[in-house]
Each structure stands twice: as structure tokens, then as C-alpha cells.
Amino acid sequence: MKTLRFSALLGAAIFAFASPVLADEVVVYSARNEQLIKPLFDAYTKETGVRIKFITDKEGPLLQRLKAEGENTPADMLLTVDAGNLWEAAREGLLKPVQSKVLASNIPAHLRDPGNQWFGLSVRARTIFYNTQKVKPADLSTYEDLGSAKWKGRLCLRTSKKVYNQSLVAMMIAEHGEAKAEQAVKSWVANLATAPFPDDTKMLEAIAAGQCDAGIANTYYFGRLMEKKPGLPLGIFWPNQKENGVHVNVSGAGITKYAKHEKEALRLLEWLSSDKAQNLFADVNLEYPVNPAVKPDAVVSAWGAFRQNPLNLAKAGELQAAAVKLMDRAGYK
Numbered sequence: 001m002k003t004l005r006f007s008a009l010l011g012a013a014i015f016a017f018a019s020p021v022l023a024d025e026v027v028v029y030s031a032r033n034e035q036l037i038k039p040l041f042d043a044y045t046k047e048t049g050v051r052i053k054f055i056t057d058k059e060g061p062l063l064q065r066l067k068a069e070g071e072n073t074p075a076d077m078l079l080t081v082d083a084g085n086l087w088e089a090a091r092e093g094l095l096k097p098v099q100s101k102v103l104a105s106n107i108p109a110h111l112r113d114p115g116n117q118w119f120g121l122s123v124r125a126r127t128i129f130y131n132t133q134k135v136k137p138a139d140l141s142t143y144e145d146l147g148s149a150k151w152k153g154r155l156c157l158r159t160s161k162k163v164y165n166q167s168l169v170a171m172m173i174a175e176h177g178e179a180k181a182e183q184a185v186k187s188w189v190a191n192l193a194t195a196p197f198p199d200d201t202k203m204l205e206a207i208a209a210g211q212c213d214a215g216i217a218n219t220y221y222f223g224r225l226m227e228k229k230p231g232l233p234l235g236i237f238w239p240n241q242k243e244n245g246v247h248v249n250v251s252g253a254g255i256t257k258y259a260k261h262e263k264e265a266l267r268l269l270e271w272l273s274s275d276k277a278q279n280l281f282a283d284v285n286l287e288y289p290v291n292p293a294v295k296p297d298a299v300v301s302a303w304g305a306f307r308q309n310p311l312n313l314a315k316a317g318e319l320q321a322a323a324v325k326l327m328d329r330a331g332y333k
């Protein structure tokens with residue numbers, strides 16, 4: 001124990017001498033909750049001696065705060081969910097591009113900003129779920145097919161106000177063009193069994209209860225619900241495997257434009273993409289590691305392998321406004 005503490009001290013001393021400008025803390029604004037990030041940050045502090053201060057809030061207020069604080073912000077890093085939100089933070093000029101070989105090699109290109117302002121750290125798939133008592137997997141094929149006549153009155157969706165659906169539709173526009181994407185969304189609306197749900201979990205429960213037969217949700221909501229109620233007749237399906245793949249999204253982070261501890265923040269970001277941190281980061285919320293070298297949690301692995309849509313997630317931001325307008329035209333509430 002004594003030797004350990006001594007070598008840790010010595011390590012810290014060498015570190016301090018080698019990099020005199022490095023501060024010993026990083027400040028993070030996080031839209032991900034404390035329960036998820038605290039164990040991760042504690043592990044980082046234990047390993048490096050660098051303290052992490054963080055505040056958690058919803059992404060809207062965090063972006064407002066970053067904007068209002070401007071160059072006086074204490075924040076070095078912004079951590080949030082959905083590429084649409086990360087893209088928006090970059091568009092607002094709140095992030096700064098960083099060059100990192102570590103990030104480029106740990107994170108697949110389609111899951112990070114081509115301009116290097118934000119980086120995916122965990123992956124969630126927005127896929128199809130179905131009632132196993134009423135639907136066979138062979139009945140399912142693509143997102144677009146949920147608009148075909150056989151699903152009339154059998155489909156459930158979450159509200160179009162949620163960024164997850166805005167990103168999904170934005171990626172459909174990127175893939176198919178606006179006309180075809182609009183046709184697909186209109187056909188979903190025509191097949192709805194009931195009004196859109198406020199959240200993914202309520203929608204999954206409606207499918208399990210037989211109020212509808214299929215719907216689209218993020219994988220970790222399914223994982224959480226099945227851990228709580230393992231007997232629910234819910235199945236997971238990977239659509240578009242013969243086409244462009246399953247729609248994925250990320251939670252991720254970027255370095256703030258006015259970071260006071262930029263180098264330390266970048267080091268933390270790189271660590272978050274490493275083997276060691278990736279499991280901690282993804283497993284707590286039943287997500288997929290963004291680093292393809294790292295295996296998902298056993299619960300998540302049991303859902304089977306699937307092909308991801310390889311389109312760059314920056315499209316979710318670039319086409320978000322078009323997606324919102326499209327869903328409005330299509331009558332998707």
C-alpha cells in the first residue's frame with residue numbers, strides 16, 4: 001500500500017514537472033446523469049489524479065448556460081446525447097475542433113464530427129420492437145415497411161418532438177431524399193394505432209400490452225424495461241439489413257471553445273474512448289461501446305449482431321430542421 005501511494009505520488013510529481021502548464025482538473029457540463037458519469041470520472045481521477053468537476057442538467061439549459069457564459073465559462077467539456085444536439089452545440093460555436101490520433105483510431109468515422117468538434121462515446125440503435133405474441137420476425141423487414149398496408153392500425157411511435165425521432169428522420173432524408181422520406185413518414189402516421197407517446201418506455205409498454213404490435217425505440221429503453229419486467233412479450237428486430245443498416249445514434253462530447261484546461265479535457269476525452277473506459281461508459285446504460293474493439297455487456301450482446309447505417313451522423317444535425325418540417329407536413333405529432 002505504502003509503495004503504491006509513493007509511486008502514485010512520484011508519478012504525479014513527474015507528470016507535473018513534465019507538463020508545467022497542465023492543470024489538475026477538468027470541468028464538465030453533462031446532460032448525462034450523475035449515476036452514469038460519476039463512476040467513470042471517479043475511475044479517471046483514481047488513475048490520473050486529475051479531479052473532475054461536473055454539473056448535470058438537460059441539454060437545452062446547458063447550451064444556454066454555455067452561450068451566456070461565453071469566454072468566461074468554467075466548462076472544458078460538454079457531454080450530451082444525440083448527434084443532433086452535439087451538432088447544434090458546434091453550430092452555435094460552443095465547441096472547438098481538436099486533432100487527436102487516439103480519437104480518430106478509437107471512434108469509427110461515421111460516429112464523430114468530420115470537423116472534429118464532437119465525438120461519439122457510446123452507441124444506441126433506434127430499431128424496431130414488436131409484440132412476440134402477435135408478430136413473427138419474418139413479418140418485419142425495414143423501417144419504411146412499417147408504413148405498408150399490413151401494419152394498418154398496428155403501429156406505435158414516440159412523439160416527433162423528441163430529438164431521437166428528428167435524427168432518425170434526418171438520416172432517412174440523407175439516405176433517400178426528402179420526397180421518399182416524407183412518403184415513409186406519412187405512411188407511418190396512417191398506420192398509427194394511437195397518438196404518439198411521450199417516451200420510448202411508455203411506447204414499449206403499449207406494444208407489450210397489445211395496444212399496438214410494433215414500434216421504433218432506442219435499444220437501452222428495451223434493455224431497462226426487460227430487466228425490470230423480464231416476462232414482457234417484447235422482441236427486438238434489426239431492420240434494413242439488406243439495405244443500408246440500422247439507424248444508430250451516439251452520446252458524445254466535445255471540448256468547449258473557451259476551455260481553460262483544453263489539454264486535460266482532451267486527455268479525458270481520449271481516455272473515455274479507450275478500452276478501459278468504454279465498458280464503464282456503455283454498460284451502465286446498456287449501450288454499445290463506440291470503440292469497435294470493445295465488446296458490449298452480455299445483456300446487450302444477447303440481442304445479436306447487426307449492420308449499422310454507415311452514414312455520418314453529422315447529417316442528423318444538418319437535416320434536423322428539414323426533418324422537423326417534414327414530420328409536421330406528414331401530420332406526425
Ligand code: FE
Nearest residue numbers: 081164218221
Ligand atoms: Fe434516452
